[in-house]
Amino acid sequence: xxxxxxxxxxxxxxxxxxxxxxxxxxxxxxxxxxxxxxxxxxxxxxxxxxxxxxxxxxxxxxxxxxxxxxxxxxxxxxxxxxxxxxxxxxxxxxxxxxxxxxxxxxxxxxxxxxxxxxxxxxxxxxxxxxxxxxxxxxxxxxxxxxxxxxxxxxxxxxxxxxxxxxxxxxxxxxxxxxxxxxxxxxxxxxxx
Numbered sequence: 001x002x003x004x005x006x007x008x009x010x011x012x013x014x015x016x017x018x019x020x021x022x023x024x025x026x027x028x029x030x031x032x033x034x035x036x037x038x039x040x041x042x043x044x045x046x047x048x049x050x051x052x053x054x055x056x057x058x059x060x061x062x063x064x065x066x067x068x069x070x071x072x073x074x075x076x077x078x079x080x081x082x083x084x085x086x087x088x089x090x091x092x093x094x095x096x097x098x099x100x101x102x103x104x105x106x107x108x109x110x111x112x113x114x115x116x117x118x119x120x121x122x123x124x125x126x127x128x129x130x131x132x133x134x135x136x137x138x139x140x141x142x143x144x145x146x147x148x149x150x151x152x153x154x155x156x157x158x159x160x161x162x163x164x165x166x167x168x169x170x171x172x173x174x175x176x177x178x179x180x181x182x183x184x185x186x187x188x189x190x191x192x
Contacts, residue, residue, distance in 0.1 A: 015052045017042040023063045027101060035059070061119040064102070068123040071098050072130040084138035085184055091134055092157060092176035095127065099161035100169050128154055135183075142188040153179060 021041035025033040035056050039049045053059040074094055078087035131150030138144030156179050160172045 011052075014042070014044050014048050017044060018049055018052060018059070019063060019066060022059050023066070026060070026063060064119055064123065067098065067101070068126055071095070072126045075130045075133045079134070079137055083143055084134060084141045085143040085180060085187075088131075088134040088138055088144065088183070089176060089180040091130065092153075092179060093173060095154075095157055096161060096169060096172040096176060099172070124154070138183070138187070144183045145186050148183060153183075 018038065022033070022038045025038060025041065035049050036046050038059070039046045042049070049059070053062065071094060074091055075087065078090050081087070082090070128150035131153050135144060135148060135150060135153065139146045157172065157176060160168060160175050163171075
């Protein structure tokens with residue numbers, strides 16, 4: 001197994017510029033953006049793009065990984081700012097927002113579902129771990145009921161977030177509130 005060397009500063013800047021350009025294109029709904037266009041927006045040559053990302057699908061996968069990584073950093077910040085039950089609710093709303101944003105990347109993401117990319121399994125695992133952190137804090141504080149996993153909560157919200165019907169986002173926000181109310185019910189420190 002070989003270890004990769006850290007990128008030089010200019011290579012890191014180019015990689016970051018490519019990710020930013022791709023992210024902006026995909027989130028703006030320009031899911032058909034070709035690698036040439038993404039490279040142009042990033043101010044680099046197409047060859048530079050391919051030095052960092054073997055395929056367009058690899059670029060899409062990395063943009064999605066970056067989105068999920070930023071999302072999954074939120075629990076620590078949320079727990080520092082508010083009680084665990086409120087932090088959980090805020091994170092569930094961030095998951096709804098993430099799902100809405102990901103729908104903008106929908107077609108681009110569909111391209112990687114046909115590959116053997118583990119990006120979705122990794123993302124789901126990261127989101128479940130983030131939810132576990134919030135649930136554990138809530139149970140320890142007596143604000144949330146025990147016995148529910150991050151996977152269960154993610155599945156509870158995931159059904160509505162997977163819909164493409166008009167108004168799904170408002171419904172998902174309401175379901176996030178319902179999930180939190182259910183997790184508060186019966187907790188030893190709940191004031192409901």
